[in-house]
Amino acid sequence: MINTLTQVQLVRTNMERSLKTVAADPTVERQSEYYLENIRNIKSVDEFLADDRIFSYAMTAMGLEDMTYAKAFIRKVLEEGTDDRTAFANQLADTKYKDFAETFNFKRYGETATSFSRTQDGIVAKFHRQTLEVREGEQNQGVRLALYFERRAPDITSAYDVLADRALAETVYTSLGLPQEFAMTDIDKQAAYLEEHLDFDMFGDADYLSKFLSRFSALYDLANGPVAVNSPVLSLYGNSNGVIPMGEGLLASIQKLRLGGF
Numbered sequence: 055m056i057n058t059l060t061q062v063q064l065v066r067t068n069m070e071r072s073l074k075t076v077a078a079d080p081t082v083e084r085q086s087e088y089y090l091e092n093i094r095n096i097k098s099v100d101e102f103l104a105d106d107r108i109f110s111y112a113m114t115a116m117g118l119e120d121m122t123y124a125k126a127f128i129r130k131v132l133e134e135g136t137d138d139r140t141a142f143a144n145q146l147a148d149t150k151y152k153d154f155a156e157t158f159n160f161k162r163y164g165e166t167a168t169s170f171s172r173t174q175d176g177i178v179a180k181f182h183r184q185t186l187e188v189r190e191g192e193q194n195q196g197v198r199l200a201l202y203f204e205r206r207a208p209d210i211t212s213a214y215d216v217l218a219d220r221a222l223a224e225t226v227y228t229s230l231g232l233p234q235e236f237a238m239t240d241i242d243k244q245a246a247y248l249e250e251h252l253d254f255d256m257f258g259d260a261d262y263l264s265k266f267l268s269r270f271s272a273l274y275d276l277a278n279g280p281v282a283v284n285s286p287v288l289s290l291y292g293n294s295n296g297v298i299p300m301g302e303g304l305l306a307s308i309q310k311l312r313l314g315g316f
Contacts (some may be wrong), residue, residue: 058196059271065190065201066267076182076189085111086178093174097165099132102158115181116154117202128154135161147218149209196274199225200267207257213248217241226252228277229270 056064065072076082089111096102103109103125113122121128134141136155143155157177160167167173183205191198203225209215216222227236230251236244256262 056194057271058194058200058275059268061190061194061197062200062267062271065186065197066204066264072186073182076186079185082182082185086181089181090174090178093168093177096168099129099160102132102160102168103129111181112158112177113154115177115184116157117150117184118154119184131155132158132160135159137162149215149218196271196278199228199274200271203270204263204267207263210254210257212254213245213252215254216248217244225270228274229266231273 077086085107088107092105092108096105096108110119110122113119131143131151132155134143134155136143136152136159138144141155143152146152155161157172158167187198187201190201199221202221206219206222210222216226223237226248253262257266
């Protein structure tokens with residue numbers, strides 16, 4: 055099994071080719087064709103929720119596939135939109151619901167809500183990326199976490215953006231070497247700690263993000279092992295039955311992945 059660090063680098067380096075491979079999958083291709091052929095004919099929230107194939111595709115594309123069953127909940131998200139500060143989606147900690155309501159903004163645009171590129175080709179592109187992440191996660195959950203963080207990174211502006219998203223939080227906790235118990239502490243204390251140890255303004259910088267993901271990947275393998283014996287970073291420090299000793303050499307290797315503020 056290839057280790058997390060190597061696989062993350064492979065996928066990120068060959069992202070365009072990886073997405074093309076996903077798009078060419080017969081099942082994905084059929085799903086995408088159906089979506090593109092029919093989404094423009096959806097004129098209301100009722101019609102959107104009534105077409106299970108359309109609705110499921112859109113929810114998956116937006117990272118909400120686990121909530122596909124909760125149509126009453128999603129109806130409230132869509133019917134209230136995002137223009138009103140007190141709208142339901144604006145009150146939810148997980149910003150994916152606000153993004154969903156913005157993308158399929160029936161409240162603002164009515165029957166023309168699905169006529170925009172963001173609801174057509176834009177959703178298809180998101181579906182392909184989401185499918186890629188899920189498939190990578192079937193082999194290595196750490197790779198899925200890293201790819202998800204990469205996709206969401208440009209929108210992360212504060213510790214609370216991380217803490218509101220379980221996957222983002224897990225990635226950050228791992229990269230900082232924090233124990234599981236940390237997640238049980240006061241939310242404001244967690245935020246203060248993350249703000250002290252991460253530069254959230256830098257997640258839009260490719261080099262900073264790459265170093266962050268490399269550090270996460272290496273520490274994920276340490277915490278979850280076993281890792282591949284041909285790891286270009288970790289195999290130098292020994293491997294016995296999949297367990298890597300935390301020796302001085304390994305610690306030095308991890309130190310090279312440090313970011314400013316860690």
